[in-house]
Amino acid sequence: MVAALVTGGIATFAQLYAVQPLMPQLAAEYTVSPDRAALALSLATAGLSALLVPWSGAADWIGRARVMTAALAASTLLGLAVPFAGELWQLLALRAVQGMALGGLPAVAVAYLAEELRPADFPRAAGLYIAGTTVGGMLGRLVAGTAADLGGWRWGVAADGLLGLVALVLFAVLLPRPRGFVPRRRGGGGPGLGRRLAASLADRGLLALYAQGLFLMGGFVTVYNYLSFELLGPPFGLSQTAVSFLFAAYLAGTAGSALAARLNGWTGRHRALLLAALGVAAGAALLLLPWLAGIVAGLVLLTFAFFTAHATASGWVGHRARWRAQAAALYTLGYYLGSSLFGWIGGIVYQHAGWPGTVGYVLALVAAAAVASLALRGRPAAAQQRV
Incomplete structure (x- = not known):
C-alpha cells in the first residue's frame, strides 16, 4: 500500500514540478519576467487547489482508489501534451488543466491510509507517503533540468511525462483493493458535502494546521x-544541469518526512512544528551567503525542516479531523494555494527587491506560520468520531 502511494506521489509531483528548474529557459524563450514564467507552476498548483474539494467529494461516492487512479491517468496524458504547446498561453492552459487532474491523489491519499491502516501504523505510513512526494519532486526537477540542458525545456517536460507514465503503471499494479472504506451512496444518510466542509472549517485547531501548509509552502516554493x-x-554562473542537481536537497526532505513521526513522539506535535519552522527560517537565512557551499547547506536545512513540518501538520489533520477526506482536502488546498499565490508574489518581490528582499519575504511567511500554530497549544481533537 505504501509502495503504491509512493509511486503515485512520484507520478504526481514529478509532473507538477517539472517546469520549476526550467523557469529561466521559459522566461528567455517567451521574453517574459520571472514572475510571468513562474505562472507555469503557479497555475498548475492553482488548478490542483481548485479541484481538491470536488475530488474529495467524488472519493466519498466512488472510492479513494478509483479517484486516485483516474486522476493520475488524466494528468499523465495531459503532461505528455505539454511539450507540444506553441504559445505561452497554450502552455499555461495545459498546465492549469493538468494541475486540476493532479489534485486527485493528494486530495485523498492521507484519508485512504487512515482508513486502511491500524491507528498505530498510520503516522509512519503517512510520513513515508510524504517522503514519496519529496522523491517525486526531486526526480521531476533533476530529470527535467538535465534533459533540458541537452535539448531545451520541451525535452525536459517530456522526460518527466514519461517518468510519470512509468510511475502510473506501477501505481495501478501495486495499489491494494480497499477494505476499510465503503463508498457513500446518495440517500444513504449522513451530512452532505457542504456540512462536512463546514465542520472541517469550524475547528480552530484544524484552521491552524491549514495555515501551516499555506504559509510554509508559500515560503518554500518561493525559494x-x-x-x-x-x-x-553572476557570481555563480552555474549550468542548468548543475542547478538541477541542487534539487537533490529534496533527499533531506525525504528524511525529514520519514523522521517526523519520531520527532513528534519525542517533543509533541506542537513543539515539532515550532522547531521545524525555526529550521526553515535558519535555512532561508543561510541562502543569503555569497558562497555556494553555504547556499547548499541552507537549502538542505530548509528542505529537511519544511517537510518535517508538512508531514507533522498533514498527519495531525488526519488524526484530528472527523471528516477526514474533506479536512485533508482543505489542508492540501491551503498548501497549494500558498504555492500558487505566495509563490507568484515572491516573483514580484524578487523582481523589485532582489534576492535579499525575497529571503526577507520568506522569513515573514515562516513567522506567520509560527504565530498561527499557537492556536494548537493544548487543544484536543474536536471530535472522537472518525469518518
Missing part, C-alpha cells in the same frame, strides 16, 4: 522558484 535565477547568473 525553489527563484533561487535558480540567482545561481545561473
Whole structure:
C-alpha cells in the first residue's frame, strides 16, 4: 500500500514540478519576467487547489482508489501534451488543466491510509507517503533540468511525462483493493458535502494546521522558484544541469518526512512544528551567503525542516479531523494555494527587491506560520468520531 502511494506521489509531483528548474529557459524563450514564467507552476498548483474539494467529494461516492487512479491517468496524458504547446498561453492552459487532474491523489491519499491502516501504523505510513512526494519532486526537477540542458525545456517536460507514465503503471499494479472504506451512496444518510466542509472549517485547531501548509509552502516554493535565477547568473554562473542537481536537497526532505513521526513522539506535535519552522527560517537565512557551499547547506536545512513540518501538520489533520477526506482536502488546498499565490508574489518581490528582499519575504511567511500554530497549544481533537 505504501509502495503504491509512493509511486503515485512520484507520478504526481514529478509532473507538477517539472517546469520549476526550467523557469529561466521559459522566461528567455517567451521574453517574459520571472514572475510571468513562474505562472507555469503557479497555475498548475492553482488548478490542483481548485479541484481538491470536488475530488474529495467524488472519493466519498466512488472510492479513494478509483479517484486516485483516474486522476493520475488524466494528468499523465495531459503532461505528455505539454511539450507540444506553441504559445505561452497554450502552455499555461495545459498546465492549469493538468494541475486540476493532479489534485486527485493528494486530495485523498492521507484519508485512504487512515482508513486502511491500524491507528498505530498510520503516522509512519503517512510520513513515508510524504517522503514519496519529496522523491517525486526531486526526480521531476533533476530529470527535467538535465534533459533540458541537452535539448531545451520541451525535452525536459517530456522526460518527466514519461517518468510519470512509468510511475502510473506501477501505481495501478501495486495499489491494494480497499477494505476499510465503503463508498457513500446518495440517500444513504449522513451530512452532505457542504456540512462536512463546514465542520472541517469550524475547528480552530484544524484552521491552524491549514495555515501551516499555506504559509510554509508559500515560503518554500518561493525559494525553489527563484533561487535558480540567482545561481545561473553572476557570481555563480552555474549550468542548468548543475542547478538541477541542487534539487537533490529534496533527499533531506525525504528524511525529514520519514523522521517526523519520531520527532513528534519525542517533543509533541506542537513543539515539532515550532522547531521545524525555526529550521526553515535558519535555512532561508543561510541562502543569503555569497558562497555556494553555504547556499547548499541552507537549502538542505530548509528542505529537511519544511517537510518535517508538512508531514507533522498533514498527519495531525488526519488524526484530528472527523471528516477526514474533506479536512485533508482543505489542508492540501491551503498548501497549494500558498504555492500558487505566495509563490507568484515572491516573483514580484524578487523582481523589485532582489534576492535579499525575497529571503526577507520568506522569513515573514515562516513567522506567520509560527504565530498561527499557537492556536494548537493544548487543544484536543474536536471530535472522537472518525469518518
